[in-house]
Amino acid sequence: MNKTLRVRINYNSKYCNQFLDGSNNEPLPKNGRKFAASMGSLKTNTRHVDITQNTVLGVLSRLIGDQRKLYQARNSDDFYFADILDKITFKKHEVVPTDAIVFLRNMGGSHEGGSGLVNAAPSIFTVKGTSKLWSVLYAKHEDIPKIVTGDIDPPFIKHHDFDTISERFKEIKKLNVDYSEDYKECIETFVKSFPQSLTPKSFLKKNPEKLKVEALYCSLIYYWLQKLIKLDYNFDELLTGNEVIQGISKATYTEKDFMLYKYKGGKKIAIGNPTVVSKKVVGSGGKSENIPALTIEDGILDIYIEVDVQRAKEIKEAIEAARVTTFTLGKKGLAYVEGIKYASFH
Structure with missing residues (x-):
């Protein structure tokens, strides 16, 4: 008999933009990922990033105590969630976005x-x-x-x-x-x-x-x-x-x-500057308008895992045993587990 295990994550101040080149889902380059959002290139190099399936897998791995990067865990023979990838879904709700002002530091010594x-x-x-x-x-x-x-x-x-x-x-x-x-x-x-x-x-x-x-x-x-x-x-x-x-x-x-x-x-x-970035979009009536390009958000992330009763119990006990009270979500976002329970997927 299968049950749906719901892990509810409450998160605050998660940046919805990425300021580095490359991806978290691949090995780090020898000299690290480069800062790609200088003052001159911020409008073109600031990418919008949302919560994805990889984000969710990274969160679950962190919650059971797996400290490896997600790409490292997925490429290993002992990735805990390897056999149930298609059983894991998620849903965001009560999302509150906020326009962000960022302080760009001089990372390149210019x-x-x-x-x-x-x-x-x-x-x-x-x-x-x-x-x-x-x-x-x-x-x-x-x-x-x-x-x-x-x-x-x-x-x-x-x-x-x-x-x-x-x-x-x-x-x-x-x-x-x-x-x-x-x-x-x-x-x-x-x-x-x-x-x-x-x-x-x-x-x-x-x-x-x-x-x-x-x-x-x-x-x-x-x-x-x-x-x-x-x-x-x-x-x-x-x-x-x-x-x-x-x-x-x-x-x-x-x-x-x-x-x-x-x-x-x-x-x-150069030390740095507080920066507000906007992008031009075509609004109603064909008129161009500027909207904020940098945002942070608060919200709730529900992760649903549809597995048999024994596996659901095992995952729940693994999360509770690891005792991860808080963790980061995205860039600078603070998150914590609000609760774990069996629930129906709506």
């Missing part, structure tokens, strides 16, 4: 801006020769090949600061210039001068007929830097240990890194 006092006289603009170095940014793009060959000199502008350099690079990035043979020789010179950093493709956009003007100016800065060093200018204070200007590679300008010259304390480690 930085945000600079720290410390503002540097009133940053070496990037005060060291002798820096006016000549930054002046090359103001050359016309069509004049760069002539500057490289020495046919003309770049313009000279005496005063530079973070705002003027930033604005000039914004102008440069907006330039739409067709590639022509006029640039071929100077590009070859740049590649030959910096073979570890550049290839001819570094100077082309995805459309190979378009010139990546930003790379042309960045390379020109380093090319001119070499010329000034040969004239006995000393730029050691400007350069990092890799002999580069922070924020400017041979091909790109990164403003947030370049702006670190403004501060005396270097990079500031």
Whole structure:
């Protein structure tokens, strides 16, 4: 004679989202599962997860004292529930969802801006020769090949600061210039001068007929830097240990890194931020509306096990003997067994 054993679980504050890549139902990668919900990718990488059959099997295993991961238990020869998998069902009710605010910690060690006092006289603009170095940014793009060959000199502008350099690079990035043979020789010179950093493709956009003007100016800065060093200018204070200007590679300008010259304390480690995430859905009437994408829930989970009387008694006694008073359900959810009894499945 079969009976239905009902195990009632009361749970609170179970997150309905997953923030790690991979799955609980497979072995852990060598370096663990990666955090996949940074500030920049939270909207796309935050997956909704609900209670599933695997969740229920994991709960039951935990309740009888099996401490193994579910995938480990299921792959073993002594998985207790292996012969009754099709006899186990579940139902949630009295579910109360709540919109969640999460505090995203800096798990990757990333930085945000600079720290410390503002540097009133940053070496990037005060060291002798820096006016000549930054002046090359103001050359016309069509004049760069002539500057490289020495046919003309770049313009000279005496005063530079973070705002003027930033604005000039914004102008440069907006330039739409067709590639022509006029640039071929100077590009070859740049590649030959910096073979570890550049290839001819570094100077082309995805459309190979378009010139990546930003790379042309960045390379020109380093090319001119070499010329000034040969004239006995000393730029050691400007350069990092890799002999580069922070924020400017041979091909790109990164403003947030370049702006670190403004501060005396270097990079500031990002701590974290309280975050609310919403997603856009099409509501009634075809109108788009934003709904919360992060939720936590409270509720009751009833697990039904339809087995013979002897097996039902055995499961009940195993749960009571293990004396698992509370356990986690999902991410951060707190759960406990409210009761175990024989019941009809409705």
